[in-house]
Amino acid sequence: AQSVAQPEDQVNVAEGNPLTVKCTYSVSGNPYLFWYVQYPNRGLQFLLKYITGDNLVKGSYGFEAEFNKSQTSFHLKKPSALVSDSALYFCAVRPSGYALNFGKGTSLLVTP
């Protein structure tokens, strides 16, 4: 089965601290990996993607993600969290073609 897992339902972090939102995948072949963010009452917004090349991918709003093939992970990171980063984050994998398989989402809460 080709899937993506987000092991944490919620991540809490204090403003100014680094944050990590975890994602692991199980895909045969070379995966295309994505992170999306959903703010309350909004649709999903694209943050960043890994297709090939450098394992460290930089995206919108200061976020980055590291592709680790040996650990089949694609964790989302930010060096210094903001209260406004509080949202629901989804990891997604594109095993082939156009379809996206989404994780169940991780709620990030950044406290002042």
Add this chain to the structure above:
Amino acid sequence: EAQVTQNPRYLITVTGKKLTVTCSQNMNHEYMSWYRQDPGLGLRQIYYSMNVEVTDKGDVPEGYKVSRKEKRNFPLILESPSPNQTSLYFCASSREINEQFFGPGTRLTVL
């Protein structure tokens, strides 16, 4: 402005009453897709379309229909809605393997 639009944004209906949720994109994207979002389940794909007149089932297609007669439009049809189709629905579009652009969502309640 590049966008994906959905209508209606909110809908309350009753079991068995046919409904259509429209989706339109102005980016000339080949690929369009419908998802439903339910608490604890994330987003699950209902149907997708790789181009005009080309559609295929996603992970949870039962009870839904779609059509792709024009490149910009991808309506979702519920012929006989049931309460288990109460959910938040998102339409998305993309070009090839690039990121998907999502609509604002349609919150559907079936009584």
